[in-house]
Amino acid sequence: MSKSFFVDLSKCTACRGCQVACKQWNKLPATETSNWGSHQNPKDLNFSTYKLVRFQEVTGPGILKWLFFPEQCRHCVDPPCKMVADGFNEGAVIHDEATGAVIYTELTKDIDVASPEELCPYNVPRQNPETKVWSKCTMCLDRVQNGMLPACVQTCPTGTMQFGDREEILEMAKARLAVVKKTRPKAELVNADSVRVIYLCEYPAAEYYSFVTADAGPSLLGRRQMFAKLLRPARVFG
Ligand code: SF4
Ligand code: SF4
16 A cells, blocks of 8 residues: 655644654765754755755744745655656666655666756755765655654654555545644645645745645646657667
């Protein structure tokens, strides 16, 4: 039975336990950072930072909101990144049938795109400038295959992050949305049908970060498929 996450942003306190747990379990090196005027640290995802809690301050007449967005790969149901990657090397990105996890291998070094956005509508993967290998969240597949929760979910102290069988998670997300909507009428579940990391936003998604949502509908997928096909002859004859 495939898996999914539910991330209830109405509960997140930006403690960053999930970000640290991800580093620790995946044995990822620290990223050297400097003060750039925000608690968000590091400033962006990178090839050794798979999870980043983004901070956004929203102000207006009588309004002051601090919004937190623990960002990671969404493990898309039909992953556009795999469609693009297959055009370069069909073994580069693996879609695990049992869980739905989208897994990047060392063969992603063959993916020749100019920016993460050409690979992913959520702007998630990052490339190691030395090895050229692309990386991102693994769903902690090694833990999940052994009956454990992903490290970020295991660590979250507020109940923001949940993980389990997809149907149960979808039911949980819909039930929670109904509760949150009573006080936050604009609350929404983001792209719930097309991703396995389902965010509940209390406020309009774009207020949190520009890539919270994505046009992962048929038009984008159609372009990705076309792009992947176009790339195949280039690889054969290149
Ligand atoms: S969020 Fe991006 S990197 Fe993750 S599966 Fe979807 S397209 Fe691929
Ligand atoms: S561990 Fe939970 S509460 Fe803390 S930043 Fe991550 S999602 Fe938010």
